[in-house]
Amino acid sequence: MAKLPLEGVRVVELCPIWAGPFCCMLLADWGAEVIRVESRHHFPVYTRGTSMVRPPLMQVNQVWSSYAAYMLRGYDPSATPWNRFTLFNSHARNKLGMTVDLRRPEGKEIFKRLIGVSDIFIESNSPRVMEELGLTYDVLKEVKPDLIMLSLSGFGQSGPYKYYRVLGAHQEGFVGHTYIRGYTDMDFTASTTLYHTDEAAGAHAAFAALMALYRRRRTGKGQYIDMAQSEATIPHLGEAVMDYTMNQRITERLGNRDYHGAVQGCYRCWGRDDWVNITIGSEEEWRGFCRALGDPEWTRDEKFADHQSRLKNHDELDMHIEEWTGRLGKCEVMHILQAEGVPAGLVMDERDAYTDPHVREREFFNELTHADCGTHMYPGLAWRMSKTPNQLRLPPVALGGHNEHVYKQVIGVSDEEYQELEKGGHIGTDFAPEIP
Amino acid sequence: MAEQVLSDVRVLDLTWYIAGPYCTKLLADYGADVIKVERPPDGDPARKMGPFFRDDPHPEKSGLFLHLNTNKRGITLNLKSEWGQGVIKELVRDVDILVESFSPRVMPSLGLDYEALEKVNPKLVVTSISNFGQTGPYRDFKASELIIYGMGGAMNQIGLPEREPLKKGGNVIQYQGGTMAGIATMMAFLVASEEGVGQHVDVSLMETQLGTIDRRMAQLLAYQYNKATTARADPRDRRAYPGGIWPCADGYFELAAVGMLWPSVAKMLDMPELENDPRFSTVLAQQMPGHKEQFEEIWYPWIMERTKKEIVAKGQASGVLCGPINNMEEVLDDPHWWQREFWVQIEHPVTGKLTYPGAPSKAEQMPWVIRRPAPLLGQHNEEVYGKLGYTKKELVRLKENGLI
Numbered sequence: 001m002a003k004l005p006l007e008g009v010r011v012v013e014l015c016p017i018w019a020g021p022f023c024c025m026l027l028a029d030w031g032a033e034v035i036r037v038e039s040r041h042h043f044p045v046y047t048r049g050t051s052m053v054r055p056p057l058m059q060v061n062q063v064w065s066s067y068a069a070y071m072l073r074g075y076d077p078s079a080t081p082w083n084r085f086t087l088f089n090s091h092a093r094n095k096l097g098m099t100v101d102l103r104r105p106e107g108k109e110i111f112k113r114l115i116g117v118s119d120i121f122i123e124s125n126s127p128r129v130m131e132e133l134g135l136t137y138d139v140l141k142e143v144k145p146d147l148i149m150l151s152l153s154g155f156g157q158s159g160p161y162k163y164y165r166v167l168g169a170h171q172e173g174f175v176g177h178t179y180i181r182g183y184t185d186m187d188f189t190a191s192t193t194l195y196h197t198d199e200a201a202g203a204h205a206a207f208a209a210l211m212a213l214y215r216r217r218r219t220g221k222g223q224y225i226d227m228a229q230s231e232a233t234i235p236h237l238g239e240a241v242m243d244y245t246m247n248q249r250i251t252e253r254l255g256n257r258d259y260h261g262a263v264q265g266c267y268r269c270w271g272r273d274d275w276v277n278i279t280i281g282s283e284e285e286w287r288g289f290c291r292a293l294g295d296p297e298w299t300r301d302e303k304f305a306d307h308q309s310r311l312k313n314h315d316e317l318d319m320h321i322e323e324w325t326g327r328l329g330k331c332e333v334m335h336i337l338q339a340e341g342v343p344a345g346l347v348m349d350e351r352d353a354y355t356d357p358h359v360r361e362r363e364f365f366n367e368l369t370h371a372d373c374g375t376h377m378y379p380g381l382a383w384r385m386s387k388t389p390n391q392l393r394l395p396p397v398a399l400g401g402h403n404e405h406v407y408k409q410v411i412g413v414s415d416e417e418y419q420e421l422e423k424g425g426h427i428g429t430d431f432a433p434e435i436p
Numbered sequence: 437m438a439e440q441v442l443s444d445v446r447v448l449d450l451t452w453y454i455a456g457p458y459c460t461k462l463l464a465d466y467g468a469d470v471i472k473v474e475r476p477p478d479g480d481p482a483r484k485m486g487p488f489f490r491d492d493p494h495p496e497k498s499g500l501f502l503h504l505n506t507n508k509r510g511i512t513l514n515l516k517s518e519w520g521q522g523v524i525k526e527l528v529r530d531v532d533i534l535v536e537s538f539s540p541r542v543m544p545s546l547g548l549d550y551e552a553l554e555k556v557n558p559k560l561v562v563t564s565i566s567n568f569g570q571t572g573p574y575r576d577f578k579a580s581e582l583i584i585y586g587m588g589g590a591m592n593q594i595g596l597p598e599r600e601p602l603k604k605g606g607n608v609i610q611y612q613g614g615t616m617a618g619i620a621t622m623m624a625f626l627v628a629s630e631e632g633v634g635q636h637v638d639v640s641l642m643e644t645q646l647g648t649i650d651r652r653m654a655q656l657l658a659y660q661y662n663k664a665t666t667a668r669a670d671p672r673d674r675r676a677y678p679g680g681i682w683p684c685a686d687g688y689f690e691l692a693a694v695g696m697l698w699p700s701v702a703k704m705l706d707m708p709e710l711e712n713d714p715r716f717s718t719v720l721a722q723q724m725p726g727h728k729e730q731f732e733e734i735w736y737p738w739i740m741e742r743t744k745k746e747i748v749a750k751g752q753a754s755g756v757l758c759g760p761i762n763n764m765e766e767v768l769d770d771p772h773w774w775q776r777e778f779w780v781q782i783e784h785p786v787t788g789k790l791t792y793p794g795a796p797s798k799a800e801q802m803p804w805v806i807r808r809p810a811p812l813l814g815q816h817n818e819e820v821y822g823k824l825g826y827t828k829k830e831l832v833r834l835k836e837n838g839l840i
Binding site: 005006018022026030084086087089090091155156157158159160161163164165166167168169170171172173174175176177178179180181182183186187188189190191192193194195196198199200202203204205206207208210211212213214215217221223224225226227228230231232234235236237238239240241242243244245246247248249250251253255256258259260261262264265266267268273275276277278279281285338341342343344345346347348349350351353354357358359361362364373376377378379380381382383384385386387388 | 441442458462466485486487488489490491499500502503504550568569571572573574577578579580581582583584585586587588591592593594595596599600601602603604605606607608611612615616617618619620622623624625626627629630633635636637638639640642643644646647648649650651652653654655656657658659660661664665666667668669670671672680681682683688689690692752755757758759760761762763764765766767768770771772773775776778787790791792793794795796797798799800801802
């Protein structure tokens with residue numbers, strides 16, 4: 001079975017930043033022909049770069065971490081920074097790319113023709129965007145009656161926050177995740193920005209799109225799916241929701257401690273910023289832990305005699321544990337404890353991930369060559385399928401990287417029309433000069 | 437009963453704890469007939485994990501279990517017995533999907549590895565969810581929410597530079613793994629339903645972190661491009677104003693640090709004169725010595741006089757990307773999700789009616805429906821075993837022998 005599961009399925013992606021593009025990445029990875037639609041005349045912040053499209057090098061270095069930087073050769077953004085943005089390039093593999101200005105009538109017409117030959121349309125904009133463009137489901141289903149359209153906005157297509165504009169970080173706060181993480185002795189201003197809603201919502205969106213595809217294959221019918229990123233995330237916080245609805249109790253922060261009462265923590269190891277996580281859930285694991293340490297005197301202290309007393313004296317236990325881990329390397333601690341059946345694992349930085357023997361043996365990273373970035377290893381597929389072996393195929397899509405193919409082969413635009421649209425500024429591989 | 441998108445899909449669920457049950461919950465909530473198999477006498481260990489209804493640690497009162505197992509039928513079965521293994525093979529004949537989340541050595545040791553199951557039902561999709569995958573040197577390593585995040589996720593970047601790295605809240609890493617397993621299962625099922633050929637899906641929770649998390653993927657790539665590793669940074673060393681989390685009259689709220697949105701901030705503050713103020717109007721200017729203090733002189737009095745609701749409403753009306761830091765009470769009180777009818781009331785024989793998280797998507801043609809609450813331990817034994825031809829009397833004997 002050499003064919004990938006979604007071969008023959010065409011997906012149109014009109015998505016900023018990460019949640020929507022990530023959803024489409026999952027479909028593209030497994031064979032769908034995902035066509036990413038972008039505009040040379042609109043620069044969605046954080047998508048192909050920060051607010052500065054053509055940033056002076058100093059600004060890039062000073063202001064943005066590697067998380068959202070234009071990378072390569074000492075953070076050099078080069079002449080095409082939008083093709084080198086790591087946040088974008090992390091999800092943009094295996095896709096095709098075209099540019100068109102949807103604000104102009106001829107651009108809308110092209111888009112409708114594309115929808116007419118596609119199966120699934122995924123957009124993750126504020127609901128205002130599609131309404132203002134006049135490209136809502138009601139309009140598009142006239143063009144393609146069996147279209148599957150999925151809208152993945154922050155708060156959905158109805159309700160008081162319908163038009164609220166948020167990033168994942170703000171939704172984290174709205175749905176109660178920010179409140180339950182962080183150091184127990186610090187206030188919230190010390191909390192690192194996180195975006196769990198992006199990965200949670202993007203994943204739920206891919207799941208919904210596949211179900212809709214299953215239904216279409218059986219009934220021939222398309223449909224519209226309204227997904228609120230916040231609603232796709234709240235189920236991931238089930239324990240905290242249920243504690244409130246069952247006991248009217250507000251879940252508070254636990255730092256690295258376990259919600260369900262195992263003994264655990266993140267402990268400093270020998271080295272520079274090297275750490276190991278250890279979880280001791282059962283009596284058996286505690287005995288394994290003591291064996292691994294060579295049964296030192298302190299483990300026989302009655303303060304640690306049973307699980308309840310270990311929980312009660314957790315802080316003191318942590319000091320003993322860290323006294324031991326501090327003398328050893330993080331990998332060493334993991335292997336010593338795992339050999340005795342104790343859950344333990346190093347905290348990996350990026351270098352660790354690429355050199356880790358397990359990750360290497362499973363060939364998680366795949367090599368891709370990008371015209372603007374060179375040859376690199378990219379984070380690979382999130383799961384394996386026994387009869388459809390698979391790996392990354394196409395490098396991150398450059399802006400307008402497949403214009404000619406998509407316009408002429410997919411949409412069926414004539415050579416004359418193509419030239420006309422190119423002259424009109426719809427088609428290109430850079431941003432229009434008016435973008436700062 | 438309303439026709440649902442997966443109403444004709446049958447699933448045998450051998451999962452426990454969190455990731456696996458969340459995967460099968462996704463299938464069940466959209467209509468699949470999921471038979472959850474629990475081990476006698478205690479069942480899924482999640483039944484012993486809190487929070488508990490009225491803090492009573494009773495196996496039918498775990499909020500975690502109730503949430504994760506909606507719409508499933510439940511049976512008990514001792515998989516270590518030869519009889520139990522035979523029952524699985526019998527049930528597998530009639531299902532489309534089997535999901536399991538044991539340690540990778542377990543299914544082969546029970547004679548229930550993919551090769552054996554494929555012989556019984558070549559169309560069967562088998563999804564295996566494990567900590568580190570079915571192969572590789574860490575295959576048999578033990579793990580926890582914290583450990584998976586440390587190895588697969590971006591934990592090394594979360595927290596303050598001098599202190600220990602931090603986990604995320606609750607069990608979101610395992611939920612994410614379960615969601616990814618749901619997609620993988622659905623994809624394999626699409627192939628099986630088209631081509632009549634099943635396959636084995638290998639989901640490693642560690643890889644669902646390495647390969648699905650924006651922070652992690654972008655930074656793994658950054659290391660490739662620039663050989664840069666990302667250290668923890670203090671969020672209070674703000675890179676652009678007024679990005680980050682701030683206190684206010686009644687709690688905290690968060691704003692996006694997006695330089696080009698500065699005019700929106702001036703609008704939010706009703707201080708149009710700030711729009712072109714050279715001290716703040718560019719990200720670079722905001723970084724200059726002393727400017728932060730000058731901004732805070734204006735900012736603190738404004739935020740400390742207002743509640744987070746007021747600030748967020750004003751910010752959103754002005755085009756500032758922002759949100760409150762809500763606790764669970766505030767989430768449950770928020771009118772938005774009630775108006776969208778997100779929350780769902782589920783009646784359960786032991787706990788009565790409770791509010792649960794609802795549908796992750798809204799689509800008329802793809803309804804998310806609660807048909808039944810999480811199963812009581814062994815609740816559907818008679819129904820399921822009855823269909824296999826076992827009489828009530830035989831079931832009593834099986835129970836006495838510890839088989840169900």
